[in-house]
Amino acid sequence: MFLPALRNEPKIIDVMLPLKLKPLPVAPARPGDFGARLAGDSLLVPEQVLSALETLAIRNGVELVSYVNAFPSSVAAALGWSADEVVRARASLVSTLHGVLPDDILNPSPVPLRGFGALPPGATDKRHPS
Numbered sequence: 001m002f003l004p005a006l007r008n009e010p011k012i013i014d015v016m017l018p019l020k021l022k023p024l025p026v027a028p029a030r031p032g033d034f035g036a037r038l039a040g041d042s043l044l045v046p047e048q049v050l051s052a053l054e055t056l057a058i059r060n061g062v063e064l065v066s067y068v069n070a071f072p073s074s075v076a077a078a079l080g081w082s083a084d085e086v087v088r089a090r091a092s093l094v095s096t097l098h099g100v101l102p103d104d105i106l107n108p109s110p111v112p113l114r115g116f117g118a119l120p121p122g123a124t125d126k127r128h129p130s
Contacts, residue, residue, distance in 0.1 A: 019043040019061030019100070023050050031081045032088040034064075036096050043097075052078040061097060062105060068093065069108055 024044035027035045037044045043061040045053070055078050058064050068075050072086045079086070094106045 019097075021045055021050055021053060021058070021060055021064065023047045029079070031079075032085040034089045034093050036061075036093050038096065038100065049079065052080075062101060065090075065093065065097065065101065065105055066108075 018041070019038075020042050022039070022042045022044050024035060024037060024046050027037075027046045029035055029046040029048040034049055035046045043064070053064060053075075056067060056074060058067050068086060068090045072090070073083045075081075076083045076086045081089075097106060
């Protein structure tokens, strides 16, 4: 059952392939390259990469891209790579998935900085001059 406000929302899931992760048996993993290859509705990655991603509960291409964008150091720790190597691997992954996944998933907007009203020490509030 849909909530009335959600009835007219686009259904992105209906048009987006989940790209289930599957092992690519022959290819060795190299730091800085996930070695990802598209195969129908699957994303093939080397077995070492797949087993490391499974420890992070990453099961498909959308989760992989999202996780790499949000937590590159966690992916690096699971793979035994540096964060810079994961960032390089992300660029190759995004290139592989370009046109397959929506651009807002591949290249999300930066999280806006939020201010909660506190000023840095020594700053004066210009809204209320003394």
